Amino acid sequence: MNKKCLFLPGAAALVLFMAGVARAGDLDAATKARIAQFDSGPSTVDVSQYPQHIQDAYQVFSEKCSQCHKLSRPINSDFVLPDEWARYVKRMMYKPGSNISGSEAKDIYEFLVYDSSVRKKALLDQKLATLDPKQKSAEIAKIDAIRGKYGAPTPANFASSGN
Numbered sequence: 374m375n376k377k378c379l380f381l382p383g384a385a386a387l388v389l390f391m392a393g394v395a396r397a398g399d400l401d402a403a404t405k406a407r408i409a410q411f412d413s414g415p416s417t418v419d420v421s422q423y424p425q426h427i428q429d430a431y432q433v434f435s436e437k438c439s440q441c442h443k444l445s446r447p448i449n450s451d452f453v454l455p456d457e458w459a460r461y462v463k464r465m466m467y468k469p470g471s472n473i474s475g476s477e478a479k480d481i482y483e484f485l486v487y488d489s490s491v492r493k494k495a496l497l498d499q500k501l502a503t504l505d506p507k508q509k510s511a512e513i514a515k516i517d518a519i520r521g522k523y524g525a526p527t528p529a530n531f532a533s534s535g536n
């Protein structure tokens with residue numbers, strides 16, 4: 374075996390590693406396509422029937438979540454579960470320059486969870502049905518806590534509640 378043979382695997386590993394680094398900030402094609410579809414949908418929510426606190430939280434959401442992309446992106450997103458929103462609000466909050474405080478993040482999270490329980494209820498029911506019973510009741514408890522806190526009826530008549 375000559376020296377070149379020994380060197381090659383190392384070089385190949387390095388190239389793969391660098392490609393991974395370059396891609397990390399970038400999104401794969403499927404994600405890009407999904408996001409483009411969200412961006413092209415409606416960019417406002419009719420919150421006139423929502424509890425007052427949730428209407429106020431919508432103002433915070435509108436201001437903070439439209440700084441880097443259109444508000445239509447989160448509005449038309451297929452995230453609906455409290456866990457999905459908690460993860461994403463954190464992810465967005467930690468992006469450089471997001472300028473979102475802890476209490477604003479909490480308001481935004483509550484708006485997104487409440488709004489998903491009304492406007493995206495069918496998708497929410499569908500996703501809840503895929504969870505194991507323990508996760509499902511944990512997610513429903515988080516939704517009901519927010520709905521209950523602001524005077525909306527609980528449970529939100531989930532097809533799956535009562536389990």
Ligand code: HEC
Pocket residue numbers: 400404407408437438439440441442446447450452461462464465466468469470471472473481
């Ligand atoms: C500092 C810039 C910035 C701010 C502020 C921001 N976003 Fe984003 N958002 C991005 C970028 C960049 C992406 C592209 C995907 C990624 O990095 O997750 C994105 C993507 C998204 C997606 C699509 C993710 C997917 O894969 O489907 C959602 C939903 C979203 N943002 C919601 C929000 C919400 C809710 C807020 C307000 C709490 C917010 N964004 C505020 C930069 C931002």
